[in-house]
Amino acid sequence: MKNDRFLRALRREPVDCTPVWLMRQAGRYLPEYRASRAKAGSFLAMAKNPELACEVTLQPLERFDLDAAILFSDILTIPDAMGLGLYFVDGEGPKFERPVRDAAAIAKLGMPDMETELGYVMDAVRVIRRELDGRVPLIGFSGSPWTLACYMVEGGGSKDFARIKALAHNDPKALHALLSVNTDAVIAYLAAQRAAGAQALQVFDTWGGVLSPAMYREFSLPYLARIAHELERGEGAERTPLIVFGRGNAAYLEDLAASGAEGVGVDWLVELGEAARRTGGRVAVQGNLDPATLYGSPEAIRREVRRALDSWRDGNGGSREGHVFNLGHGMSPDMDPEHVRVLVDEVHAHSRR
Numbered sequence: 001m002k003n004d005r006f007l008r009a010l011r012r013e014p015v016d017c018t019p020v021w022l023m024r025q026a027g028r029y030l031p032e033y034r035a036s037r038a039k040a041g042s043f044l045a046m047a048k049n050p051e052l053a054c055e056v057t058l059q060p061l062e063r064f065d066l067d068a069a070i071l072f073s074d075i076l077t078i079p080d081a082m083g084l085g086l087y088f089v090d091g092e093g094p095k096f097e098r099p100v101r102d103a104a105a106i107a108k109l110g111m112p113d114m115e116t117e118l119g120y121v122m123d124a125v126r127v128i129r130r131e132l133d134g135r136v137p138l139i140g141f142s143g144s145p146w147t148l149a150c151y152m153v154e155g156g157g158s159k160d161f162a163r164i165k166a167l168a169h170n171d172p173k174a175l176h177a178l179l180s181v182n183t184d185a186v187i188a189y190l191a192a193q194r195a196a197g198a199q200a201l202q203v204f205d206t207w208g209g210v211l212s213p214a215m216y217r218e219f220s221l222p223y224l225a226r227i228a229h230e231l232e233r234g235e236g237a238e239r240t241p242l243i244v245f246g247r248g249n250a251a252y253l254e255d256l257a258a259s260g261a262e263g264v265g266v267d268w269l270v271e272l273g274e275a276a277r278r279t280g281g282r283v284a285v286q287g288n289l290d291p292a293t294l295y296g297s298p299e300a301i302r303r304e305v306r307r308a309l310d311s312w313r314d315g316n317g318g319s320r321e322g323h324v325f326n327l328g329h330g331m332s333p334d335m336d337p338e339h340v341r342v343l344v345d346e347v348h349a350h351s352r353r
């Protein structure tokens, strides 16, 4: 591995400077991504073609000094492979032809086969590892059981999560059955990505923060902990680190630090210094610049990057160890690639000083 800063930071080992990668670093803000997408015809066609998935995974690395690559795919591949029929409506995001809304539909769900139905994902991981040739580590990922369930029950994105919350209140047993199938699938999916060559794994609990604390502790946290405990990922320096990212997870940092994961990803609603104090060196922390900072001027971006880096250092006993720099959520299509360069370079320059 030519650059292993990201993996070292996740093991809370000393690094020459703080590693950085960005959620949604491959995407529509890059003209070369838009060209690949036009060539493929659609997002799904691109994600299902291992060569094209590899091409767009590498695009941000050609431009910026990023310390990790993330597999180009989507969290909704699992429910798609379970037979829900994923499709995209332009401007509206993902949708399912056959959402699951009751105990009967949930009981029919089966575990997809990782090397057939989801073989295109594993092929993409293998192609990307070959093409990366050890430049930086490759991150594999999955949605969390709860976040996948949100899309499966709602049938797409949602503003109020009315259907899944109604299910939680009216038939919690059915929702637990769904979360349990999803957890088994996530564990098998991440294990298969690791076997195919993924060197770190991230679970996106994007919608955990829409739950009340009592409901988060019932419907999301225990399933994240089950993944962290049951996912076989080696020992010592060979261990494949697992990061649990969640939006709105600031109230649960102590629980997440005790979940068994090696890293916790946080959004910008918590100070990194506070995250350092509350996780107390039990896990690495990843985050947490507000993505909208990228709409600011280069000077504003540099200032916010320095503030975040120093907040971590001050809360972490004066050390920069154990921090992976990232945004608190994904990038948007209208962001300026030159601003990304400013961000990435400032993370390295300031943390090296």
Ligand code: 1CP
Pocket: 022, 023, 024, 025, 026, 027, 028, 037, 043, 070, 071, 072, 073, 074, 075, 076, 093, 094, 141, 156, 157, 158, 204, 206, 329, 330
């Ligand atoms: O080209 C396009 O217009 C498609 C847009 C797009 C892209 C680029 C979608 C549809 N998915 C992706 C790729 C993607 N999705 C990646 C690639 C790797 C990278 O980060 O560069 C990753 C990690 C995801 C994960 C994902 N998909 C999440 C979790 C992360 C997050 O953003 O919170 C979620 C919630 C999804 C669902 C999804 N897929 C696509 C969209 C637009 C959405 C969000 C819909 C919604 O807001 O509910």
